[in-house]
Amino acid sequence: MSLAITLLSLVLVVCCLFLGLLILIQLPKKEAGLGQAFGGAATEALFGAGSGNTLTKLTKYFAGAFIGLCVLLAWMSSFYARNQNQGVLKELSAQAPAAVPSPALGLIGTNTPSAAPATNLATPTK
Numbered sequence: 001m002s003l004a005i006t007l008l009s010l011v012l013v014v015c016c017l018f019l020g021l022l023i024l025i026q027l028p029k030k031e032a033g034l035g036q037a038f039g040g041a042a043t044e045a046l047f048g049a050g051s052g053n054t055l056t057k058l059t060k061y062f063a064g065a066f067i068g069l070c071v072l073l074a075w076m077s078s079f080y081a082r083n084q085n086q087g088v089l090k091e092l093s094a095q096a097p098a099a100v101p102s103p104a105l106g107l108i109g110t111n112t113p114s115a116a117p118a119t120n121l122a123t124p125t126k
Contacts, residue, residue, distance in 0.1 A: 001080045005073065012069045019062045026055050 001076065001083075005076055005080065008069060008073055008076070012066070012073060015062055015066050015069060019059065019066055022055060022059045022062060026059070
């Protein structure tokens with residue numbers, strides 16, 4: 001399980017980096033900005049005149065994969081941690097018997113009879 005979590009985390013990082021690159025490459029509405037700086041014209045030559053649609057579709061797919069991987073990794077990590085903690089709790093409960101607390105002496109509420117009878121300290125005033 002740990003190996004699967006590690007591999008999926010690596011895929012998530014690659015997906016995140018590629019998603020960031022896709023967002024930076026896309027052409028803005030005014031044909032200026034980071035899309036041109038990172039080779040916006042090259043994407044038109046590579047993907048054709050409708051490269052905006054291709055990059056938009058790729059961005060949607062990678063965004064969906066990113067969200068899906070995040071949810072899957074969160075579920076797998078919590079399942080793995082829960083199983084690890086249950087094993088530790090079983091070992092601890094098998095090793096140590098339940099401790100019986102010793103009764104505290106001199107505290108209010110003990111079952112030992114007191115030597116002096118209880119007196120009412122409040123005296124009525126007339």
